[in-house]
Amino acid sequence: xxIDDAADELRALVDERVQAIRNRDARYLADAQxxxxxxxxxxxxxxxxxxxxxxxQTRAWFDGYSRGPDxxxxxLQIDVDGSVGSTAFLYHVTGTLHSGDEVSMWVxxxxxxxxxxxxxxIVHDHExxxxxxxxxxxxxxxxx
Numbered sequence: 420x421x422i423d424d425a426a427d428e429l430r431a432l433v434d435e436r437v438q439a440i441r442n443r444d445a446r447y448l449a450d451a452q453x454x455x456x457x458x459x460x461x462x463x464x465x466x467x468x469x470x471x472x473x474x475x476q477t478r479a480w481f482d483g484y485s486r487g488p489d490x491x492x493x494x495l496q497i498d499v500d501g502s503v504g505s506t507a508f509l510y511h512v513t514g515t516l517h518s519g520d521e522v523s524m525w526v527x528x529x530x531x532x533x534x535x536x537x538x539x540x541i542v543h544d545h546e547x548x549x550x551x552x553x554x555x556x557x558x559x560x561x562x563x
Contacts, residue, residue, distance in 0.1 A: 425499040429506050429532060432539055433492060440490040443481040449474035453533065453540040461526055461546045473544070487514020488522065502534040524548070 432451065439447040452458075452470040459466050460473075462480060467473050481488070495508040507529045514522050531543035550556060 422499050425504060425534075426497045428539060429497050429499065429504050430495065432532075433495060433506050433508070433530075437490050437492055440488060445474050445477040445481060448477055451539075451541055452544070453535070453542045456541055456544060458544040459546065460544065461548055483516055484514045484522075485517045485519075487512075489513045504532040504534075504539065506530045506532070 436448065436451065438444075439451075449470045452473060454470050455468065456470055456473060457466065457468055458473050460476065462476060467476060489512065491511045491513075493509045493511070495506060498505045507527075510526050510528055512522060512524050512526065516522060525548075527547050527549070529543075529545045530541050531545075532539045533542045534540075
């Protein structure tokens with residue numbers, strides 16, 4: 420497989436991820452991950468290990484919304500070297516929580532993929548929110 424073909428496959432998988440989030444499809448998201456995935460997500464806890472833990476957190480995240488979440492990816496960067504690839508991007512998540520609070524938040528994300536038996540699987544998921552050093556608080560209002 421050429422690097423361009425592999426990059427196209429990863430681009431398509433990120434597009435599918437966007438649709439799965441918009442459709443609240445936690446099963447699709449869990450199936451895209453390696454069973455032993457290591458995830459540093461924006462939501463607590465500090466880290467998760469395994470697709471089961473990540474799927475549970477994802478369902479809870481979806482359940483917090485009365486409308487949404489909507490999910491938009493920008494500035495996608497793809498790198499591939501043999502059976503390992505990475506996708507790095509910004510995403511904008513929006514929606515309304517059951518509390519009535521509106522969410523509009525920019526997040527940085529990097530997914531590390533490994534090709535196993537012909538299928539790309541996420542082996543590491545790292546997300547972060549920019550923070551304001553003067554307050555020590557996350558900055559969810561930044562725009563790229």
